[in-house]
Amino acid sequence: MSPRPGFVLEVDRSTPPTLFMHGNGYRLEHLPVGSRIVYPPEPLPVVRDIDGAIRDALLHPVDSDPLPALLFPGMRLTIAFDDISLPLPPMRRPDVRQRVIEAVLDLAAEAGVDDVHLIAALALHRRMTEAELRHAVGDRVYDAFAPRGLLYNFDAEDPDALASLGETSQGEEVEISKRAAESDLLVYVNINLVAMDGGHKSTATGLASYRSLRHHHNVRTMQHSRSFMDQHRSELHSSNWRMGEVIRNAGVKIFQIETTLNNDTFPKPFDFLQKREWEWSLRDRSSYLASTKALARTPDRVRRSIFQSVLAPHNMTGVNAGDVEAVHELTTAKVMEQQLVHVEGQADILTLGLPHICPYNVHSVMNPILVMCTGLGYFFNLYRRRPLVREGGVLIVSHPTPWAFHPVHHPSYIDFFEEVLTETTDPLEIEKTYEQSFAEDEWYRHLYRTSYAYHGVHPFYMWYWGAHALQHLGGVIIVGGDAKAVRRLGFKPATTMGDALEMASDVVGRDPSLTHFHCPPLMLAEVT
């Protein structure tokens, strides 16, 4: 049976309560009659012969010579790959990056290539641990390259490892990994989870330094990206494409490999989380009841460990290789095939249930700043044409928003929360007054380079990520969150969904329209 497409359900009296993800947990909420619920499409079927499809993509690339023709003895080959932020949740072994990298290395071995480096393209994200690298590239590749120093995390603060390639027509500096820039061939191995990923962003962001990234990771770019997921209306996309052109003109030869995954997000017995509520079986209902009762009696730390150990059963639906732009066009089409849902009209209120994970808290804590980024940055921007909520509308987010930070992964977040958000929550003000001091702080730089910390400037980017939503919305309410933490973010706390709807009516009137975005699994709303 072919997977069913996503659809919009209008809530009536017989509609069962709706599932809301709620951090390291989930809950059922009654939505008012007449509300709309946007359901994601069902998972697309995966490619049956994944290794065969990968090899075929390498041998028959798009707008490029086959990979074997680009490989020769004595060449410098660099393979860069997406970091821990993709995919979400992390996928079961074998990770698709491992499969692709092994296929590339097989061809490199056949061609007699000796000089190979593998780089985790993490930009200003935290370094990946050995366990995480092993999960991504597999034990075979890790054991062959890491002990010799040939498999490593990108360091955006190592001046000796960066190469300046020039400026775009808009004056944006392009500075990327020197090894990648000076290689005879850069093979980029990407996982495309959402439409924003991949393309020139892979190299122009993943292997770039702060000097380069600040040109598109800023408030202006974010406010002019409507949305990030819509390539034609994304300033973030345009900036990365301009930088990609500079990289190409500088003579960097890139062989882009992009993979797409289906949205099969939750393994058994939690697969009911992606089912439509009225289709829950007796087993699903039992699982829900048992797990919610058990989780309610479980300490936060244990609950976090349980959710962070979830490995998604999603797998590859497509792979394309070759020229960056041509490949990305095919990839985007595949992503749309999996994620696009048509929605008519905007609502006064948009409700979201935020899950336990976002790109920046894998094996970590979803701190309040990441709650803001996930809700107002990622989920709000999962649209094309128009946001799901009208301008001046209200966003209601369900998440516990604990006042908790991972001290190793997010040290600058703690200071941002304590020192910056206590003064202002205005992205422009924050950018103007505080960004540089955090970005150039030697202690944060040291932690980023030698520990497992996100770069000092990273919490700023998280805040900017939500700048478009902050500009667009009339109010943000967080249900079930830590009241103090929510207020620090500049939002309003509510105890229950009923209270939140009551509070929202102060902004949007007594008889508002409401849309619930039933995500995850990930989807993209085409709002007409």
Place this chain on the structure above:
Amino acid sequence: MSRLPSLPSLPGARFRVPRPGFPWSAPLVPRGYERPPAAPHTGADYDTAWARRPLARHVRLLVLEGPIRLGVRALTAPERTGLDRLDGLEGAAIFAANHHSHLDTPLLLTSLPEPWRHRVLVAAAADYFFTNRLTSAASALAIGAIPIERTRIERRSADRAAGLIDDGWSLLIFPEGGRSADGWGRGHRGGAAYLALRTAVPVVPIHVEGTGAIFGKGDKRPTPGTSRVTFGAPLHPRDGESATRFAGRIETAVAALADEATTDWWSARQRAARGTSPSLSGPEGSSWRRTWALGERRRPRRSGSSRSRSSGAHSPAWPRI
């Protein structure tokens, strides 16, 4: 009523055990009758069908998951890699491994992932494991052994194995035809390749390392140690490929896995691409030189050695808070 023949008297024996006569006991054969030779029930002719019935399979499951698994873990502390290469493999398969020790079979049976682990038969030497009814039954029951003739060309055992594969059973086979005598491998015979061509199922090459040192050929008792099982990517017969050629490919794949197990994956791939993977059968020359060369093979240095390295393990991220 006939009288029972009297038993010879034993020194010191006071009592005779009364023996019931026919039909309560087997009849005696008249001296004047020449008994025809009994149909053979052992060797390649041993019928193992009973060992594939549900009751026997459940017994085997208990034996395999209980004492055999515990024994394998205690003796060989196995490290299993490459299981991810079986991702996507469906249906029956032929698992072809090098052979150093009697421990190889239990080690491999406990290493195979589901769904193959409990639906696999072992191709066992008819002239070794099926010499009498007791060893035949024990082999068939405990490890799912089926007799394979290795001392002469014989169609029946091949036909039987092919029929079982067609019925959906997988087969574990040691194409070298026997255990290594000196730690180095032997040339592959064509049985695995022939069966794969005939039944159109893939062959999964496997390399086993370490069991020879634990309980090699000629050892009287095992010495606990460590072992490593490396699974390779399934090999499919190519159009028009002969059994000999396919057997060569399987041998090359096992040799590449051996190289991978003793160096690292990338170096092994480079040598495999150049066709210079070290041979399984070791260098030519006197026995001491072969032994010396065997000692020079080294295991790769591992980082994070304290980590559980079973493939598919989800390692906890550091640091925890």
